Amino acid sequence: MSDYLSNYVKAKESVRRRLKETEQRYQKAIEESETSLEKARAKYEMQSIEWEKLLVKTSKTENNSNPGTMQSSAMSKTKNVSNAVSGIFGKHKGMTQESLERLGQEAGVKTKMANESYKRILQQTNTMRRDFYDVQLPKILASVMGLVEE
Numbered sequence: 724m725s726d727y728l729s730n731y732v733k734a735k736e737s738v739r740r741r742l743k744e745t746e747q748r749y750q751k752a753i754e755e756s757e758t759s760l761e762k763a764r765a766k767y768e769m770q771s772i773e774w775e776k777l778l779v780k781t782s783k784t785e786n787n788s789n790p791g792t793m794q795s796s797a798m799s800k801t802k803n804v805s806n807a808v809s810g811i812f813g814k815h816k817g818m819t820q821e822s823l824e825r826l827g828q829e830a831g832v833k834t835k836m837a838n839e840s841y842k843r844i845l846q847q848t849n850t851m852r853r854d855f856y857d858v859q860l861p862k863i864l865a866s867v868m869g870l871v872e873e
Contacts, residue, residue, distance in 0.1 A: 735870055742863050742870075749855045756848040763844045767837040774830035781823045 735873070739867070739870055742866050746860070746863050749851075749859055753848070753851050753855060756844070756851050760841070760844045760848045763837070763841040767834070767841045770830065770834040770837045774827065774834045777823060777827040777830050781820070781827050784820050784823055
């Protein structure tokens with residue numbers, strides 16, 4: 724009789740342990756997904772800020788070039804360079820209008836890619852959460868309740 728009871732307890736303990744490990748695996752997967760979601764969000768925000776800075780810089784350079792006056796192209800380039808040097812964006816010193824526009828377009832593409840990545844990871848994370856809380860967790864809890872009732 725004692726062997727039967729000890730085997731029964733071992734079997735129930737084994738099932739309980741497996742259920743706990745299953746729940747922990749799902750929780751860990753959700754946490755990892757949330758971590759990658761946070762990284763994607765931070766990357767998107769960083770790319771957006773960089774793009775915004777380049778757009779502001781481009782518009783400042785356009786406004787300071789005074790297209791209504793007749794200037795030689797050498798004077799115009801000198802003015803663009805001096806405006807770029809005096810700006811707050813140290814890494815873009817000496818940039819021409821065309822190069823700033825190109826950098827702005829590249830930053831826009833990077834921002835859009837980061838946004839798409841963020842949306843994709845957000846969708847995956849939400850799917851994992853829904854699956855865990857709507858499907859897996861009720862199964863695990865029902866199994867635990869079945870163990871307790873026996």
